[in-house]
Amino acid sequence: MKSLSYLKDYKVQSILAPLFKLLEASFELLVPLVVADIIDNGINSGDKAYIFHRCLLLVLLAVVGLISAVSAQFFAAKSATGATTKLRSALFKKIQSLSFSQLDSIGSATLITRMTSDVNQIQTGINMFLRLLLRSPFIVFGATIMAFYVDVKGALVFAVVVPVLAIIVAVIMSLTIPRFKGVQNKLDSVLLRTKENVKGVRVIRAFTREDKEIAEFEEENQSLVKLQNVASWISSIMNPATFVVINLGVIFLIYIGAIRVDVGVISQGAVVALYNYMSQILVELIKLANLIITEMKAIASKNRVDAILTMEEYKKPKGKDKKCDHYITFENVSLSYNKNNEYSLNNISFTVDKGDTVGIIGGTGSGKTSVMNLLCGFYEPTSGDIILNDKNILNYSDEELNDNISVVMQKATMFSGTVKENITFGAKNATAEDIEKAIEISQSKEIISNKSKGLDEVILEQGKNLSGGQKQRLSIARGIVRNTPILILDDSFSALDYKTDKTLRQSLADSKGDRTTFIISQRTSTIEHCDKILVLNDGALEGVGTHEELLKSCETYKDIYESCNKETS
Numbered sequence: 134m135k136s137l138s139y140l141k142d143y144k145v146q147s148i149l150a151p152l153f154k155l156l157e158a159s160f161e162l163l164v165p166l167v168v169a170d171i172i173d174n175g176i177n178s179g180d181k182a183y184i185f186h187r188c189l190l191l192v193l194l195a196v197v198g199l200i201s202a203v204s205a206q207f208f209a210a211k212s213a214t215g216a217t218t219k220l221r222s223a224l225f226k227k228i229q230s231l232s233f234s235q236l237d238s239i240g241s242a243t244l245i246t247r248m249t250s251d252v253n254q255i256q257t258g259i260n261m262f263l264r265l266l267l268r269s270p271f272i273v274f275g276a277t278i279m280a281f282y283v284d285v286k287g288a289l290v291f292a293v294v295v296p297v298l299a300i301i302v303a304v305i306m307s308l309t310i311p312r313f314k315g316v317q318n319k320l321d322s323v324l325l326r327t328k329e330n331v332k333g334v335r336v337i338r339a340f341t342r343e344d345k346e347i348a349e350f351e352e353e354n355q356s357l358v359k360l361q362n363v364a365s366w367i368s369s370i371m372n373p374a375t376f377v378v379i380n381l382g383v384i385f386l387i388y389i390g391a392i393r394v395d396v397g398v399i400s401q402g403a404v405v406a407l408y409n410y411m412s413q414i415l416v417e418l419i420k421l422a423n424l425i426i427t428e429m430k431a432i433a434s435k436n437r438v439d440a441i442l443t444m445e446e447y448k449k450p451k452g453k454d455k456k457c458d459h460y461i462t463f464e465n466v467s468l469s470y471n472k473n474n475e476y477s478l479n480n481i482s483f484t485v486d487k488g489d490t491v492g493i494i495g496g497t498g499s500g501k502t503s504v505m506n507l508l509c510g511f512y513e514p515t516s517g518d519i520i521l522n523d524k525n526i527l528n529y530s531d532e533e534l535n536d537n538i539s540v541v542m543q544k545a546t547m548f549s550g551t552v553k554e555n556i557t558f559g560a561k562n563a564t565a566e567d568i569e570k571a572i573e574i575s576q577s578k579e580i581i582s583n584k585s586k587g588l589d590e591v592i593l594e595q596g597k598n599l600s601g602g603q604k605q606r607l608s609i610a611r612g613i614v615r616n617t618p619i620l621i622l623d624d625s626f627s628a629l630d631y632k633t634d635k636t637l638r639q640s641l642a643d644s645k646g647d648r649t650t651f652i653i654s655q656r657t658s659t660i661e662h663c664d665k666i667l668v669l670n671d672g673a674l675e676g677v678g679t680h681e682e683l684l685k686s687c688e689t690y691k692d693i694y695e696s697c698n699k700e701t702s
């Protein structure tokens with residue numbers, strides 16, 4: 134579904150809004166005729182009663198016009214806000230359905246701009262469109278026709294002024310519209326920088342990078358301002374240019390009008406009416422130009438939103454199932470995230486049995502998280518097969534994988550809400566007993582007992598009222614509480630002290646049953662008791678075995694072990 138399709142639920146409002154605007158415009162077109170009538174038949178003959186009655190008519194026209202305008206605004210707003218609320222929800226749902234690779238390729242900053250400022254721009258666009266699209270041309274043409282009705286010769290001035298105005302407006306718009314598109318793109322990069330700075334504010338301060346960051350932000354911001362200024366400067370020419378043309382027209386109109394009044398061909402009221410129609414045209418042309426600029430911006434935003442909405446639903450390729458002797462088999466698996474021949478994992482093969490505890494170790498960037506990404510189905514292998522329980526990982530649905538695997542991510546993410554809500558984030562049906570057990574295994578008991586409201590204690594945005602180690606333990610509890618056959622702990626012990634690390638591993642081992650556990654770590658002490666350890670180096674699997682076996686057979690493991698021991702000694 135494309136963005137504007139959500140308007141179809143607001144058909145009635147979308148028809149009523151322009152109709153009420155046309156009604157308002159029709160009353161406005163009558164006003165100069167009534168004023169002319171007051172001058173010619175009331176003021177000239179000194180008929181106060183006539184003037185009073187006509188003034189009442191003017192007030193009535195104004196009141197009816199006002200009611201029409203308010204009704205139009207009401208229906209336009211209802212339609213625009215209703216449709217964009219649905220659009221925002223649809224966009225949010227679509228973003229949730231995108232694959233990790235698709236999300237990587239789009240980038241989060243631009244997704245935020247599309248969800249917020251682009252959708253707002255579409256809302257403004259719909260609102261203005263419904264109110265002005267019919268009204269402004271109707272007034273321009275209506276006022277011209279009324280002018281011809283009042284006096285054909287005098288109205289000839291309109292035949293010259295209106296096309297000249299239209300040309301000025303068209304030229305200025307053709308210059309500004311491409312610039313406004315540039316402004317929108319620049320806004321994306323300013324937002325990306327803002328987002329990075331707000332998220333990384335602690336790091337920035339810790340490294341006293343504030344001045345540099347401010348200077349760089351200022352530079353980015355200034356180039357946005359420059360683009361905006363050029364666009365605004367060009368569009369600002371519109372008003373003076375149109376005013377000059379209109380005023381020249383008015384001078385000419387009054388000049389011709391005066392001569393024609395003098396010779397008695399037309400009345401004074403007719404000249405005033407012509408002048409009023411000229412003013413109405415000026416106001417509407419400026420509104421029309423603004424409408425077109427707003428619509429151009431809205432169309433650019435609509436295209437950006439549609440680009441996300443119409444992204445092809447990602448279809449996982451199918452893989453071959455295979456009868457295997459082991460619970461999990463990685464067979465010649467390689468992974469290139471961008472399919473650009475830069476491999477994060479290179480032809481790796483290993484097996485894991487049900488109930489095993491597997492350690493994965495290697496330097497930073499060696500590919501540890503990538504193994505987890507593949508096993509969880511976040512990304513697909515570029516080549517090779519991953520078989521889980523005799524079924525190719527590609528043939529599992531997201532729900533099936535989610536039911537089988539719990540992952541505790543490297544970065545312990547907390548959500549605004551209570552401690553309990555955070556622990557049961559992926560296990561809404563967890564019982565009090567499950568929660569209690571998960572808290573106990575993850576060594577989180579002390580965190581909760583230190584909080585006055587216990588499990589109901591509120592966690593602030595991004596877990597600001599928790600330490601790094603506390604966040605890690607609660608994330609582990611969140612993983613354990615789901616009680617899935619496979620548990621992956623991606624560097625989830627890094628912020629824990631050695632004693633807590635050890636106790637936690639022990640309680641995980643005691644409670645494991647036939648759960649298969651992957652522990653990713655950079656510390657040999659965290660994984661040395663695992664049934665099997667995988668050693669990764671630059672995307673290659675350099676060794677598989679137990680701690681003792683690897684110390685004898687794998688140089689990379691030995692190096693890591695020695696450097697870890699040096700650190701702790």
Ligand SMILES: Nc1ncnc2c1ncn2[C@@H]1O[C@H](COP(=O)(O)OP(=O)(O)OP(=O)(O)O)[C@@H](O)[C@H]1O
Nearest residue numbers: 237470471477495496497498499500501502503504
């Ligand atoms: N989403 C991604 N898109 C592109 N490249 C990626 C992506 N994720 C990881 N990589 C690259 O893949 C390589 C392996 O990264 P991975 O996160 O698997 O390493 P790691 O061993 O877990 O590192 P660390 O211990 O630092 O977390 C790195 O070179 C990284 O830049």
